[in-house]
Amino acid sequence: MKWWYKTRIIDPAPQQRVVYHLLFWLLLFAVRSYLTGISFNVYSDLSNGYVTLLNLCSTALIAAAYYVVAGPVRQLITNKRMGQAISGIMLIIVFYTIADAVTEVLILRSCENCMHLLKDHQPAYYALLSLNLPTIIAKRLLGLGTPLFLLLALSIPLCIKLAREAWRAQVKSLQLAKDNVELEFNFLKSQINPHFLFNTMNNIYGLILRKDTTRSAEMVARLSTLFRYMLYDTDKTYAPLDKELKLLSDYIELEKIRLNDTAVEVEVGTDNPQYEIPPLLFIPLAENAFKFTVDQPGAGIFISLQVIKGRLELIVENTASQPTLTEQHGIGISNLLKRLELYYKGRYSYAAAYRERTYFANLIIDL
Numbered sequence: 001m002k003w004w005y006k007t008r009i010i011d012p013a014p015q016q017r018v019v020y021h022l023l024f025w026l027l028l029f030a031v032r033s034y035l036t037g038i039s040f041n042v043y044s045d046l047s048n049g050y051v052t053l054l055n056l057c058s059t060a061l062i063a064a065a066y067y068v069v070a071g072p073v074r075q076l077i078t079n080k081r082m083g084q085a086i087s088g089i090m091l092i093i094v095f096y097t098i099a100d101a102v103t104e105v106l107i108l109r110s111c112e113n114c115m116h117l118l119k120d121h122q123p124a125y126y127a128l129l130s131l132n133l134p135t136i137i138a139k140r141l142l143g144l145g146t147p148l149f150l151l152l153a154l155s156i157p158l159c160i161k162l163a164r165e166a167w168r169a170q171v172k173s174l175q176l177a178k179d180n181v182e183l184e185f186n187f188l189k190s191q192i193n194p195h196f197l198f199n200t201m202n203n204i205y206g207l208i209l210r211k212d213t214t215r216s217a218e219m220v221a222r223l224s225t226l227f228r229y230m231l232y233d234t235d236k237t238y239a240p241l242d243k244e245l246k247l248l249s250d251y252i253e254l255e256k257i258r259l260n261d262t263a264v265e266v267e268v269g270t271d272n273p274q275y276e277i278p279p280l281l282f283i284p285l286a287e288n289a290f291k292f293t294v295d296q297p298g299a300g301i302f303i304s305l306q307v308i309k310g311r312l313e314l315i316v317e318n319t320a321s322q323p324t325l326t327e328q329h330g331i332g333i334s335n336l337l338k339r340l341e342l343y344y345k346g347r348y349s350y351a352a353a354y355r356e357r358t359y360f361a362n363l364i365i366d367l
Contacts, residue, residue, distance in 0.1 A: 203257035222250040242273035270307040284332030289318040320359040
């Protein structure tokens with residue numbers, strides 16, 4: 001797990017969120033104090049205590065404005081009530097300007113030494129502070145200095161918040177997609193195992209009754225290998241292609257036991273058996289072919305799997321007398337498509353069609 005999840009920076013607990021917010025505002029206050037101390041400004045000649053108090057009050061007002069914007073105003077934007085949201089932002093700017101002006105005037109006018117220093121060293125600013133309060137507020141609003149400063153100050157925490165929420169939403173979306181696919185994949189495995197096991201054991205039982213010990217022993221060995229792989233090797237995200245080909249081969253041979261008249265043809269070729277693919281990727285298409293093929297003279301199943309130069313192509317054709325059944329996306333095919341979208345988004349194509357009593361399925365993947 002990534003370090004930011006271990007420390008819960010992306011998705012903190014409520015108590016941690018409070019701590020992170022306090023740390024951010026303390027950091028902002030510290031940066032403002034530092035910049036005020038090293039730069040030439042109207043507070044340059046004031047004592048450190050009053051400068052600290054002014055910065056602290058200003059930071060507190062910015063924090064208050066941020067929580068109003070991040071709370072009620074953002075909710076209005078989310079609900080697409082843009083007129084009310086814009087009005088809210090304008091009111092926040094006005095109230096912040098009033099509060100900031102009142103705070104600064106009260107602090108500086110209560111300090112006679114501060115006013116004397118401003119009169120001697122900052123006469124223009126002293127003249128502004130000497131005006132009545134409504135005039136000071138009006139000048140700050142019309143001059144746009146205070147509103148622009150507020151918007152700039154709010155842009156930093158708002159950008160951090162929006163970036164964190166976008167990242168968290170993306171991670172949750174990917175995790176949800178993965179969880180859904182894994183849930184359906186596990187359900188698919190739980191459906192395949194008992195159903196397939198029941199049919200195969202009955203078929204092997206028939207071989208034993210016919211005293212075909214060689215073939216029955218071979219089928220038991222294939223079944224054991226297949227289920228050992230399905231139980232212990234399919235929990236990984238990817239599996240070697242050669243193991244998947246062996247699984248497909250065992251599955252086909254076990255399904256062929258119950259067929260008498262259906263012709264089954266399989267072609268497999270690859271230039272590198274060490275390609276890796278998600279486990280059990282081919283089983284749903286092979287299962288559908290055997291499931292919907294009626295065992296009768298003239299029926300057939302053709303499966304071709306070729307992996308050449310990183311391009312996988314799987315073709316499955318089977319005789320089907322009921323297209324309405326084979327054209328439906330059951331849990332197996334639906335799960336296959338979701339897994340393809342998760343692992344090979346933009347790098348695969350799947351097509352299926354029914355014509356002349358034959359069902360065709362074609363899957364292409366750029367590995």
